[in-house]
Amino acid sequence: MSDNDNAPADGGSDKYMVPALERGLRLLQEFGRDNATLGAPELARRLKLPRATVFRMLNTLETLGFLQRADGGTDYRLGLAVLRLGFEFMSSMDLTELGQPVIERLCAEIRVPCNIVVRDGRSVVYVAKVTPPTPLTSSVRVGTRLPAHATLLGRLLLADLPMPELRALYPEAHLESYSPKTPRTVLELFDLVQADRELGYVAGSGFYESSISTIAAPVRDHSGRVIAALGVTLASARIDPEHQAQLVPRVRAAADELSAQLNYRPQDGAEVLSIDARRAGGGHA
Numbered sequence: 001m002s003d004n005d006n007a008p009a010d011g012g013s014d015k016y017m018v019p020a021l022e023r024g025l026r027l028l029q030e031f032g033r034d035n036a037t038l039g040a041p042e043l044a045r046r047l048k049l050p051r052a053t054v055f056r057m058l059n060t061l062e063t064l065g066f067l068q069r070a071d072g073g074t075d076y077r078l079g080l081a082v083l084r085l086g087f088e089f090m091s092s093m094d095l096t097e098l099g100q101p102v103i104e105r106l107c108a109e110i111r112v113p114c115n116i117v118v119r120d121g122r123s124v125v126y127v128a129k130v131t132p133p134t135p136l137t138s139s140v141r142v143g144t145r146l147p148a149h150a151t152l153l154g155r156l157l158l159a160d161l162p163m164p165e166l167r168a169l170y171p172e173a174h175l176e177s178y179s180p181k182t183p184r185t186v187l188e189l190f191d192l193v194q195a196d197r198e199l200g201y202v203a204g205s206g207f208y209e210s211s212i213s214t215i216a217a218p219v220r221d222h223s224g225r226v227i228a229a230l231g232v233t234l235a236s237a238r239i240d241p242e243h244q245a246q247l248v249p250r251v252r253a254a255a256d257e258l259s260a261q262l263n264y265r266p267q268d269g270a271e272v273l274s275i276d277a278r279r280a281g282g283g284h285a
Contacts, residue, residue, distance in 0.1 A: 217255035
């Protein structure tokens with residue numbers, strides 16, 4: 001055995017580093033809760049790198065989807081590729097590990113199926129589910145994917161997208177219909193999403209399946225973005241108003257509990273943009 005074989009695991013590891021990759025990852029790490037958007041000059045100053053080098057890094061990361069232009073300007077913010085990595089991580093660790101006990105307690109209290117879903121592009125994906133011992137059977141299980149635009153859960157998960165991003169996600173003139181309640185156009189979808197956003201939860205029947213009702217609330221992370229929806233499923237063609245009044249605060253409380261565990265802290269006086277402003281692309285939640 002050589003001396004190198006006995007060297008500490010971290011000893012001499014610098015020689016195995018890839019400088020370009022290290023710089024790219026350090027650049028991504030500069031973005032955070034207090035630095036949601038950054039431009040090339042500021043990043044060059046922080047990283048102590050030439051602007052030309054930073055511009056090339058930004059262009060590469062933008063091409064790969066890890067960064068995107070902030071409101072079409074010269075500044076950047078984290079892109080969907082980073083979000084997908086975050087979803088994968090939370091689906092396997094934080095979100096499910098933290099969320100599973102939350103929905104287990106909720107299910108024990110209200111005795112109806114409870115679940116957590118995330119969005120992956122145009123689909124919602126179930127990442128956690130708890131079902132009480134009841135006659136209700138469902139084809140939905142962990143890993144099930146449903147169309148985001150055609151589900152109440154999906155509407156919650158689209159809440160942070162202004163109209164330009166929603167149009168980019170749904171460029172077709174007419175959306176695929178799954179029930180009479182499916183929005184027909186992206187504008188109709190946007191108005192529904194924003195109404196849900198202002199309400200703070202969704203509750204409805206027959207939106208995707210005629211015999212199923214859903215009540216759900218958004219789960220937010222430390223940045224305030226909606227990263228998941230926590231909901232309950234009822235085997236009924238309509239929700240009794242009295243039953244809904246009992247379930248909504250419990251579902252919202254469970255979603256708020258999970259959000260708090262993901263380090264979400266509501267900010268008093270946060271700006272609320274009108275639907276018209278968000279149609280024009282006026283910012284993000």
